[in-house]
Amino acid sequence: MNTYVTHGINLLRSKGFRITTARQQVLAILSETEAPLSPYDVVDYMSEKNQKTDAITVYRIFDCLEQNGLIHRILSSGKFVKCRIEAHTPHSQQQCCHHIAICDGCGTTREIHCHAPIHIPPIPDMIITGHRLELIGRCTSCQERFS
Numbered sequence: 001m002n003t004y005v006t007h008g009i010n011l012l013r014s015k016g017f018r019i020t021t022a023r024q025q026v027l028a029i030l031s032e033t034e035a036p037l038s039p040y041d042v043v044d045y046m047s048e049k050n051q052k053t054d055a056i057t058v059y060r061i062f063d064c065l066e067q068n069g070l071i072h073r074i075l076s077s078g079k080f081v082k083c084r085i086e087a088h089t090p091h092s093q094q095q096c097c098h099h100i101a102i103c104d105g106c107g108t109t110r111e112i113h114c115h116a117p118i119h120i121p122p123i124p125d126m127i128i129t130g131h132r133l134e135l136i137g138r139c140t141s142c143q144e145r146f147s
């Protein structure tokens with residue numbers, strides 16, 4: 001098993017989640033795939049491999065993986081990519097947040113981590129508890145293609 005799958009299983013286990021076959025299969029598909037995936041894409045991949053599942057099961061698994069920082073939602077498309085941080089040290093979840101930069105030419109994604117609190121003007125009647133951010137850019141090959 002590769003690092004992503006091993007890490008995912010260890011993390012879920014340490015938080016008391018059962019490691020079901022379906023969870024392992026979904027982690028494996030995420031680890032093999034660079035392109036953003038919807039739960040329906042995962043159902044398709046799994047049926048190609050004769051692995052039985054349905055969209056509701058994959059939605060629930062994605063929910064669990066997202067809450068545990070193993071996947072990130074792409075705000076503009078609603079699809080998901082695996083977290084690409086290498087070693088999931090405490091650093092990875094607590095001291096920084098994870099954002100996706102997406103190429104507007106081909107849809108390839110990169111992950112960035114923001115470490116410092118970002119400066120937001122104070123809002124008098126609201127306490128800000130978090131932020132969602134998505135960056136749009138152009139990857140190297142699209143820069144060449146479009147220039």
Ligand SMILES: [Zn+2]
Nearest residue numbers: 083084085098
């Ligand atoms: Zn991440």
Ligand SMILES: [Zn+2]
Nearest residue numbers: 103106139142
């Ligand atoms: Zn591109």
Ligand SMILES: [Zn+2]
Nearest residue numbers: 097098099114
């Ligand atoms: Zn951030």
